[in-house]
Amino acid sequence: MEPSDIVISSAPHIRSKSSIENIMIAVLIALAPAGLAGIYFFGLRALVLIAVCVASCVFFEACYQKITKQAITVSDCSAIVTGVLIAYNLPVGAPFWMPVVGSFVAIIIAKQLFGGLGQNFINPALAGRAFLVASYTPQMTAEFTEPVRTLAYIAPVDAISTATPLGLLKSGLLTPAGSDYVSALLGNISGTIGETSAILLILGGIFLLVTRVISWHIPVSFIAVVLAFTFVFQPDGFFCGYPVYHAITGGLMLGAFYMATDYSTSPVTPMGKLIFGAGCGLLTGLIRVYGGYPEGVSYSILIMNLTVPLIERVTKPKVYGIRNSEFGIRN
Numbered sequence: 001m002e003p004s005d006i007v008i009s010s011a012p013h014i015r016s017k018s019s020i021e022n023i024m025i026a027v028l029i030a031l032a033p034a035g036l037a038g039i040y041f042f043g044l045r046a047l048v049l050i051a052v053c054v055a056s057c058v059f060f061e062a063c064y065q066k067i068t069k070q071a072i073t074v075s076d077c078s079a080i081v082t083g084v085l086i087a088y089n090l091p092v093g094a095p096f097w098m099p100v101v102g103s104f105v106a107i108i109i110a111k112q113l114f115g116g117l118g119q120n121f122i123n124p125a126l127a128g129r130a131f132l133v134a135s136y137t138p139q140m141t142a143e144f145t146e147p148v149r150t151l152a153y154i155a156p157v158d159a160i161s162t163a164t165p166l167g168l169l170k171s172g173l174l175t176p177a178g179s180d181y182v183s184a185l186l187g188n189i190s191g192t193i194g195e196t197s198a199i200l201l202i203l204g205g206i207f208l209l210v211t212r213v214i215s216w217h218i219p220v221s222f223i224a225v226v227l228a229f230t231f232v233f234q235p236d237g238f239f240c241g242y243p244v245y246h247a248i249t250g251g252l253m254l255g256a257f258y259m260a261t262d263y264s265t266s267p268v269t270p271m272g273k274l275i276f277g278a279g280c281g282l283l284t285g286l287i288r289v290y291g292g293y294p295e296g297v298s299y300s301i302l303i304m305n306l307t308v309p310l311i312e313r314v315t316k317p318k319v320y321g322i323r324n325s326e327f328g329i330r331n
Helices: 020-042 044-067 078-088 097-109 124-135 137-141 165-171 178-186 198-210 217-232 243-248 252-259 270-290 297-315
Strands: none
Touching (some): 020 078, 020 198, 020 252, 078 097, 097 124, 178 198
16 A cells, blocks of 8 residues: 555544435434324314424524624524424424414524524523423413314314323322323323323334434433333322333423434433433423322423533443553543
């Protein structure tokens, strides 16, 4: 080999054929079945809310990058994914201005002001949802409707308002029977647009696992801890809960597969991912069982997002061939 044959390049030296766009498209494909179920159960209003969320996220990202004279990167589809996730976290009765506000908070405040994709320290979609819940609590918690199962549904006044299954379970007004489990799996229950069909969210999650867009560590540890916690602990005593019903209702499947696994806001090591997922599950169980809020997935993920630097500090692998005492490296 001649010296001229040697090519010197900067890291990374191991590259993947995956791209941001390919990953985001895979996530959108995985999310599509649950969205179609939401449109079927809640009508065209669900589709309009999804469209408003996506359009708002793309608009705000493009405008910010144009104003700050950055390269416009909306073609990577990350803003579209954020818009879809915000919409999936909205009740179908939410007014049309709410997704615009949530999209602004998600894209501008939680994402772009911290440097854009890959620099944000909390999940943008969840940040937008948390802001909406804190600022417009009645619209976010009291606009749930029973499934109308007709595409003609556009106006909120056309539907019957009802509490979510988790709300009924927490208040003691629901003892899940066999039919309740079937309805929860299929999505024929009240809830936000994209969280009701557990089976379709699980199938989408399996697609992401098979295509290696995500790993199993976070969703499995997240769901397992929620199952264990809600089985053991309940306000009325120990070992008298409904763990499976807790798992297939609310935002657990949506959060575990699609939001807790966000690359920018979750650990990179397998052990770190297990710790992160378990922490999300523990906080979700605590909020659902002992808190004043029947859900808990969104806030548990956001809280654990803040712990990622500490988790990675503890779980980072040691550099091969270097002792801790060398080069001033400390534990």
